[in-house]
Amino acid sequence: MKKIFALFLLALSFTVFSADSLAQYSGDEVIGIWETPGDDNGRIEIFKSANKYYGKIIWLKRKGENGEVLTDKNNPNKALQNRPIIGAEILKGFVFNKDEDRWEDGEIYDPKSGNTYSCQISLQDKNTMKVRGYIGFSLIGRTEYWKRVK
Template sequence: MKKIIALIFTVCFITVTGFAQSGSDAIVGVWLNKDKDAHVQIFKNKNEYFGKIIWLKNPKKENGQDKLDDKNPEASLRSRQINGLEILKGFKYDADDTVWEDGTIYDPKSGKTYSCKMTLKDKNNLNVRGFIGVSLIGRTDIWTRVK
């Protein structure tokens, strides 16, 4: 009898752990931003989530040169290409609230970095909320999963 109870407990534990893991990694993949001009690949590194631009609708300026991070407040970073730029950093998954939080998002169009949190609206729509200070003062964009 003890073996059966132990087996049932083990199966339940593995099932719950499996669901928790898939939940935390649910944002991993490629997402189309709200302006539909960039794809951002979200990936996991250790226990944190990051995202980088992997595709631009218009990767070149009118003069044919690659778009650069020319709005960056740090002069030494202004020569970086936008394509390949890491714009999401340091997100941690909070299973209680099913939110990825405590990260930052960088906007290469303005050169500004914001605090950020992300929540899945459903499996194909990601709410990305950038804010300064408190989350109440900010903007939410909806990104769409790229299939």
């Protein structure tokens, strides 16, 4: 009886691991529309171009004063300070690392500060994406969890 119970527990432990937790991704799972967290959230469309992944802002909760279009006024490149934030590419040049199941070697741009950071992306599950922006080492930075919209 003890052996049967032990076998049952062993079999049960294998079913606890879902397909998502053991999945090896192909890379394109990150493509889609993702919503950022917080009161001032937005939506980012992630797409692939020439085997790299990029993301652009397609919607913002925050609106400009008197209905004005929000511009990228904090961009360090003066030529870009008048461009609308909606449509701005904020994720650039990510490469999928299949051994680590993450997207890396990319950058994330923060239009609020005008700063660009190194970044890594990983999926927690098919609808939750971990976005880690950092300076220098990934230990020093900020993590956000974005939710899939589409």
